Amino acid sequence: MTVLGMALISGGVFFLVTGAVGMVRFPDIYTRMHAAGKCDTLGSLLVMTGLACHDGFVLTSAKLLIAAGFILVTSPTATHAIARAARQSGVEAWTAEGNR
Amino acid sequence: MADTFFLGAALAILAAAMLSLYRVIRGPSIIDRIVGVNVIGTKTIAVIVLTGHLFGRAELFIDIALLYALINFIGALALSRYFERKGVDVTSERAR
Amino acid sequence: MRRLSLFVLLFAAWLVLSGHFDPLHLAFGVVCSALVARLSSGLLFTETPSRRLLAATWGVVRFVPWLLVEIVLANLHVVHLVCRPERLRPQVVRFRTRLRGDVARVLLGNAITLTPGTITLDIEGDEFTVHAVSDIAAAGLRSGEMERRIARALDQSATGPRATEPAAD
Structure with a gap:
């Protein structure tokens, strides 16, 4: 159980770090949101479930899983809201062809 | 053993948050900054939970993490709503 | 039924x-839950008929494992793109849903x-505007696999032709 938890946490940390690197490297708002929205969601999800595995069957684990579910629902919604704001205010998407 | 592991994980996530901070400072547009702040918020939740396990007070810190997740979500929604109405200065995006 | x-x-x-199981806190919980259920029952799930609520919930629960697998694949895709940013082919896709x-x-x-x-950019009525990060992603979207699975989960039909065109911008 502990080993599984640590593996999950390591995976989560890996995705969180990759998401941050993507934030820096990607060329425009929309592509950055891909990195932010996906990697962060899965990263924190994995850290939470990993810690829940590490704790075993106690109340804290249930709370951790509730927090994970909450992030799973809200994070894409927040990403979508920000993307919508960018689109409504006329930010154009970066294309590979337009920047050659 | 477990403590060292948690500490390492928390430090790695903090380093990632610093990378996102670069995006918040550098911009170029306000939307990038909002995304950056949102990302830092999500990473902070993970760090708070890990800190709770480091200090052996997981049951206390998980409540704080839940609250932080709520505030992070509401904050992102409010900011994006505001700039959706107000409009973004697109010229700052061009001058990358 | 819905309120219950x-x-x-x-x-x-x-x-x-709360994590407290003594009578006082349980009583607080009952009062608060009843109050919130009374006040907000008009806001949540108003369009699903009460008798189908359970079936719909079960459908969504069955949908989640597939979604989790897809999320992991999505993340590996992003990881790949983070290592090779020159592979990016962003494009905007519009399509109509029958959900x-x-x-x-x-x-x-x-x-x-x-x-x-x-990423979903905008939903207006039944028209979705989606930002796809690469050609593979856009193709996956056009196949409508996701829509079919959600339709199945919520017991709706999603068959027949679907208008899909790349956006002008």
Whole structure:
């Protein structure tokens, strides 16, 4: 159980770090949101479930899983809201062809 | 053993948050900054939970993490709503 | 029925989050859950008929494991792109959905945002505007696999032709 938890946490940390690197490297708002929205969601999800595995069957684990579910629902919604704001205010998407 | 592991994980996530901070400072547009702040918020939740396990007070810190997740979500929604109405200065995006 | 299920849901959340099981706190929980269920029953799940609520919930629960697998694939795709940013081929895709109701559309929007290389930009009526990060991602979107699965989960039909065209911008 502990080993599984640590593996999950390591995976989560890996995705969180990759998401941050993507934030820096990607060329425009929309592509950055891909990195932010996906990697962060899965990263924190994995850290939470990993810690829940590490704790075993106690109340804290249930709370951790509730927090994970909450992030799973809200994070894409927040990403979508920000993307919508960018689109409504006329930010154009970066294309590979337009920047050659 | 477990403590060292948690500490390492928390430090790695903090380093990632610093990378996102670069995006918040550098911009170029306000939307990038909002995304950056949102990302830092999500990473902070993970760090708070890990800190709770480091200090052996997981049951206390998980409540704080839940609250932080709520505030992070509401904050992102409010900011994006505001700039959706107000409009973004697109010229700052061009001058990358 | 709707209020009762909302009450049970809220009370379960109260039990887990409070962690106190003495009579006083349980009584507080019952009062608060009943009050919130009474006040907000008009806001949640208003369009699903009460008798189908359980079936719909079960459908969504069955949908989640597939979604989790897709999320992991999406993340590996992003990791690949982070290492090779020159592979990026962003494009904007518009399509119409045949899913009915807000819950189904919210589910589809969130699922699109979480799965391989696509973000929902805007939902207007039944028209989705989606930003895809690469050609593979856009192709996956056009196949309509996600829509079919959500339709199956919520017991709606999603067959027949679908108008899909790349956006002008």
